[in-house]
Amino acid sequence: MNNTKLTAALDAASRGFRVFPVWRDSKIPWKKGWQAAATTDRAQISEWWGENPNWNIGVATGGGLVVVDVDVKNGKPGAASLEMLEMMGLPTSLRVRTPTGGTHVYVVVGDRHSGREGNIEGFPGLDTRGDGNLVLWPGSNIGRNKYELEIDTPPAPCPPWLFDIIETKTTLRVDRKDGWLVEPDLPDNVARAIAWLEGPAPEAFEGANGDSTTFSVTAELRALGVSEGLAFELMSDHWNETKAHPQWTPEELLAKVANGYSYGQGSFGGKTAAGEFGATDFEVLPPSPELRAKIEEWIRSHPKRSDVIMAVPETGRKRRILTYTQMSAMPQPEWLVEGLIQKRSAALMFGKSNTFKSFLAIDIGLSVATGRDWHGCSVSPGRTLFVATEGANGVGRLRVPGWFDHYLIEQSDRLNALLLPSEISLDIKSDVDWLLGEIAAAGPIDLLVLDIFGGTMSGTEVEDTTARAWVRAIQHIMHQTGAATLTVAHTGWQDETRARMHTHFWGSFDSRMRVEGDRDALTSCLMIERHKDADSAGSWGFSLSPSHGTLVPVLDDSVQPNKAAKWSKANRVAISALDSSLEAAGEIRIGDGWPLCKVVSIEKWRQECDREGLSSGNPPARRIAFKRAQDWLIDRRAIQVFEGHVWSTFDAPPTK
Structure with a gap:
């Protein structure tokens, strides 16, 4: 049994920290009442991690332990605020490095302290975890990113001046005369609010300032022009079940909404004008017929709104219904x-590490930038922007110039290759806006190469919310620039025939290309896995030729794909049907044995396999074909089943 996390949990307990299990790859406690269950008892801890060695390790704060959370993600200035505390005499104390690059500073206090989030005056980017809160201990991970000890020393006593800083609260109460800028519950604003709740609205976790997060969600709905009563209904239907962990009871949620509308800052409807609306990072479509009917019903249930005429929100898109001739x-x-x-179009290139994916992506991108045929395939010349989220120096200084030198490209013909040498979060609206601004300043592009996929988001590759925001951003970028995109990604944990990513990512690409390679032989093979609107065929074998400080792919017919890695048509239909059924009917289930991703009933999956044509035989033959495909996918560890339900292992981290 892998006891690495058990060892880490026992280590935390030996330091006097009260420990409890947290669902793997998350910050969600494994059950309600975790505050009372948290313990330093080694036998109890061993029993917990004996039942599931993959639990993350939660530490209950409070009772004298306070953790200062230094937040640096998405540009937050926590590091500067921490530096200010250090200049003021912050003592050396236990520190933990978080997966997002932030820091947890452990201190001991002699009094009670409630956690604070976003309102420590003069110290932006600092939050605290106190009574009733939690943090994760080193040994825990979120995706591939780990919590790690940074300074291994006992927690220092909290200096009085620091306690005064974290205890002095800034008021959130505002004058309710700040005005209503719009009429409440306009249908287009309701549609925007629903889209925000189901998309980028944050999740609330018990013990991790879930109260503050819920408050911010209700205050945001107020700014979007939604009335207090309707906000409760919208949060109940579109947020509480999927994003509150655990769910708020109706009574609790009603109280949270009331607080948000009593103390939320800014004008009611202040984020509804098209020029000011920034809550969503995507273009909101008009309400569907079902949503339209529901909004109309809500309107009828509010007497003050009974005279409102349903309006379709303006999105700026040109839409028209086509005749058959058109x-x-x-x-x-x-x-x-x-x-x-x-x-x-959006294309994906994926493969294992050391298969030379990045060299192939550069080869494709520079063929476009120079107008050279790509190994016998005609190219429409244009400008290529490489977004190098790792190894940018080598890309800009060696690989791109080396390719040009190999093909003796004149300096005057090298101007259509551009480089962005940094990570970018395409699931964050401000980053997308910035990128579009930079592209507008640099001039039009025809191909955007994103290498590597994991460095283009603030979340992880397996989060539903991250996936939806990222896909919307890619579509928006293509719509605004007219460029194609090529995303380079690693394969999944269990199977090299699919990229490691949520199914929403996977299904969004117009073209998918798989790469196999042999590092020692310096060979690589690229194969078309799918084109949505063209024949899905084609493979190219390459030898990687060392040249001018880089490796240049040279067409080599002797390099052939590994036929054993190919999936049968039936197995591909089955996994595609699983993606579709998870998208249409997937649900999150919490408890022992359930993953932190959507699951769907095996019966619904079987029905979708029938719809997608897994087998054309009679009902018994179709069931046999389904069972054969299910068993094969289980053997390949592409799926897991539990209590009549199934999920894709590409959506959830593997059991180690």
């Missing part, structure tokens, strides 16, 4: 690189 005359997709990437 639809049949729609243009054929155009190739940016023939047989490989279509113009204005």
Whole structure:
């Protein structure tokens, strides 16, 4: 049994910290009442991690222990605030490095302290965890990112001046005369609010300042022009079940909404004007017929709104219904690189480490930038922007110039290759806006290469919320620039035939290409896995030729794909049907044995397999074909089943 996390949990307990289990890859306590269950008892801790060795390790704060949380993600200035505390005499104390690059500073206090979030005056980016809160202990992880000890020393006593800083609260109460800028519950504003709740609205975790998060969500709805009564209904239907961990009871949620509307800052409806609305990072579609009917029903239930006429929100998109003649005359997709990437489409290249994916991506991108045929495939010349989230120095200084030198490209013909040498969070609206601004300043582009996928988001590759925001951003970027995108990603944990990513990512790409490679032989093979709008065929073998300080792919017919790695058509239909059924009917279940991702009933999956044509035989033959595909996918560890439900292992971290 892997006892690494048990060892870490016992280590925390030996330091006097009260420990309890947290669901793997998350900050969610494994059950209600964790505050009372947290313990330093080694036997109890061993029993917990004996039942599930993959629990993350939670430490209950409070009772004299306070943790100062230094937040630096998304540009927050926590590091500068910590530096200010250090200049004021912050003593050396136990510190933990968090997965997002922040810091947890442990201190001991002689009095009670409630956690604070976002309102420590003069110290932006600092929060605290106190009574009733939690932090994760080193040995825990979120995705591939770990919590690690930074300074291994006992927690220092909290100096009186620091306690005064973290205890002095700034008031959130505001004058209710700040005005209503819009009429409440306008249908388009309700539609925007629902889209925000189901999309980028934050999740609330018990013990991790869940009260403050819930307050911020209710205050945001107020700014979006939603009345207090309707806000309760919207949060109940579109947020509480999926984003509150655990769910608030109706009575609790009603109280949270009341607080948000009593103390939320800013004008009612202050984020509804098109020029000011910044809560969502995507373009909101008009309400569906079902949503339209529900909004109308809400309006009818509010007497003050009974005279409102349903309006479709303006989105700026040009839409029209096509006649048969018009639809049949729609243009054929155009190739940016023939047989490989279509113009204005999203392509994915994925493979294991050391298969030379990045060299192939540079080869494709620079073929576009120079207009050279790509190994016999015609290319539409254009400008290429490489976003290098790792190894940017090598890309800009060695690989791109080396490719140009290998093909003797004149200096004047090298100007269509651009480089962004940093990570970027495409699930964050401000980063997307910044990128679009930089592209506008640099001039039009025809291909955007994102290498590597994991460095283009603030969340993880397996989070539903991150996936939806990222996909919307890619679509928005393509719509605004007219460029195609090529994303480079690693394969999943269990199977090299699929990229490591949530199914919403996976299904969004217009083209998918798999790469196999042999590092020692310096060979690589690229295979088309799917084109949505073209024949899904084609493979190219390459030898990697050392040249001018880089490796340049050279077409080599002797390099062939590994046929054993190919999935049968039936197995691909089955996994595609699982993606579809998870998208349509997936649900999150909490408890022992359940993963931190959506699951769906096996029966619903089987029905979707029938719809997608897994087998064309009679009902018994279709059931046999389904059972055969299910068993094969289980053997390949591509799926897991539990209590009549199934999920994709590409959506949840593996059991170690």
